[in-house]
Amino acid sequence: MDIISTAKAHGGVQGVYRHRSRTTDCDMTFAVFVPEHEAGEKLPVLWYLSGLTCTHQNAMDKGEYRRAAAEHGLIVVLPDTSPRGDHVPDEPDNWQFGSGAGFYVDATQEPYAENYRMYSYVTEELPAYLAVNFPADTSRMGLCGHSMGGHGALSIALKNPDLYRSASAFAPIVRPTVAGWSKPALEKYLGRDPRTHRAYDTCLLIEDGKRFAEFYVDQGTADQFLEDGLRPQLLRDACEKAGIPLTLNMREGYDHSYNFISTFMEDHVAYAAARLKA
Amino acid sequence: MDIISTAKAHGGVQGVYRHRSRTTDCDMTFAVFVPEHEAGEKLPVLWYLSGLTCTHQNAMDKGEYRRAAAEHGLIVVLPDTSPRGDHVPDEPDNWQFGSGAGFYVDATQEPYAENYRMYSYVTEELPAYLAVNFPADTSRMGLCGHSMGGHGALSIALKNPDLYRSASAFAPIVRPTVAGWSKPALEKYLGRDPRTHRAYDTCLLIEDGKRFAEFYVDQGTADQFLEDGLRPQLLRDACEKAGIPLTLNMREGYDHSYNFISTFMEDHVAYAAARLKA
Known part of the structure; x- marks a missing residue:
């Protein structure tokens, strides 16, 4: 593992690392x-999955999650x-496909099947790697994105x-x-x-019978992608039909940016903490 | 005034603006x-002055001040x-002079005297502009940087x-x-x-007799510039000699980055708020 950078932040350590991934057959950052934690202590893990065009860095710089993560451990x-x-x-000229647009799938088509396996990378290889190299209790994991x-x-x-206790x-x-920015990919x-x-x-x-305990979703009403790419009412309908508890907060005036994310990030960290530490 | 961007954040509005400055004879962003505030209400103002190489954007993205600013108004x-x-x-190749390195002075030497007047811009032109164009009570201002x-x-x-109630x-x-990164500039x-x-x-x-009510300073002990460019003990000595109350927090293990700033930003916002709203 290469350590790209580490810095003390909110009492803990914010690090950036790079390793060779077997799953995606490339270096992954x-x-x-x-x-901050006791020696030998293992902490629960919240995964933050970023959006189109992002790397690890966008939310690291602008997500404002460290204060709450430190508070909740x-x-x-x-x-x-x-x-x-x-x-x-x-x-390279298509922001909705390829680099920055893995869509958390395992590709089956050539020439993408060798590398575009972000589903397996995120759910298998990286959790296993974390369990070995960080004080991570990967039996207690939550998802956010x-x-x-x-x-x-x-x-x-x-x-x-x-595998996951919160989403x-x-x-x-x-x-x-069916959304225009994802179907071609x-x-x-x-x-x-x-x-x-x-x-x-x-x-x-959900229609095919998959279930999860509950979902928590924030959506800005001024999001420029609301009515085309996002359409949260489809999730509400699916959850209602399937009996999956959904908290869907329509946040008046918020857009699609990190100004929106950072405003509500602490709620999501607290939501995960309540379920990972129960 | 050109509005570059606005977005709702933490209940308020984070905006980026550009205007023509008479003081610096150029467009300033x-x-x-x-x-969030009541119609007609005027709010106190905290100035955040950034460091070498920065624009307005670095602290806007990474400073994590909005939550506390919203809380304190x-x-x-x-x-x-x-x-x-x-x-x-x-x-352009010198990060310690010129663009990104105005040092908050009014230059007197050619060819810099026409534009490099950040002292007057920050203390006079921009406060006056704020008072007209924003719900800002510029009789209650604090400084941070x-x-x-x-x-x-x-x-x-x-x-x-x-002019200022906190620093x-x-x-x-x-x-x-005398510091190597500032003396040549x-x-x-x-x-x-x-x-x-x-x-x-x-x-x-301070040696020349200037005084301020009190100062509040955070300094990371792992700051790579600590012993050369910064040397906070010189400030401690000067304040002690002059009888200026100084809170100097040496923060164990923190560096010079926004990981350090964002960790303690809320303390600085609260410090200013206590003095601006007293």
Whole structure:
């Protein structure tokens, strides 16, 4: 593991690290905040999955999660949003596909299947790596994410209800199989058969019988993507039909940016802490 | 005034604006956070002066001041750190002079005297502009700053004890007339006669009889600039000799970055609020 940087913050350590991933067959960079803790103590882990175009750094700089994570004693992990590297196929001018747009899927189509395996990276390889290299209790993990990362948090939770104890999201993409900014990417990663996309669509996973204990979602009413890419009412309908408790806070006047995320981040950290430390 | 961006954050509005400055003879960009408030209400103002290389954006993204500012009802203003523009003389490869390095002085030397007048810009033109264009009560203002901006906050306070009710700093440059990263800039802006530099040196201003009610300073012990550029003991000695109450918190293990600033930002906002709202 390469240590890119570490700095004391809010009593703990904010670090940036790089390791070679077998899953994505490239070097992956990620950020971890570890609060102050007793020697030998293992802390629960909150995963923060970022949105399109982001790396680990956007939320690290602008997410304002450290104060609450330190208060509640949670490790916060921020993975990258895609594989990266000269040998990784990409469409550099397309912000909705390739670098920065892994969509938390395991690609099956060439030439993407070798590297674009962010689902397995985030749910298997990186948790295992954390358990060895950080004071992380990976039996107590929660998920949070924004936009594409909100899709990641909710869909991963539905498929792995035994691995995660909480799932929350900021402005999640809840129907990526039909939204304009995600459907073309899913077709390239997974092929054009829409049945293969269902495993990565929160609303369709629920329709197909997947369940999670409860969801917590914040959505800004001034979000420029609200009516096209996001449509939280689809999640509300799916949860109501399936009997999944959903807290959906429509936040008056907030947009899609980190100004929105940072305002409500402490609520999400507290929400996760209550479930990870119960 | 051009509105570059506005977004709702922590119940208020985080905006970025640009106006033509007479003082610096160029367009100046600045950020303002205005908390939620009653119609017609005027709020006290906390100035945050940034360090070398920064614009308004660094602290806006990474300073984590909005939550506390909203709680205490303070406007926070983040000016740029220098004039900028194609017609503004600069040394683009020198991070300690010119763009991003205005040092909060009024230059007297050619070719800098036309534009590098950040002292007057920050203490006169921008406060007057705020009073007209924002719900700002500029009879209640406080200063805060980091590194070069900490120098700005403390030295401006000493010269204007009637304009400002509080002054605090993160890792301030307290003796810029002798520190390696500031002395060459002062010589270019003000000339080589060291007597002209004294008006911009916190320790020498105190030696020359200037006073302020009290100072509040945080300094990380792992700051890479501690023993060369910063040397807080010089401020302690000067304040002790002059009878100026100084709170100097040596923060174990913290560096010079925004990880340090964001950790203690809420203390500085609360410190200012207690004095601006007394």
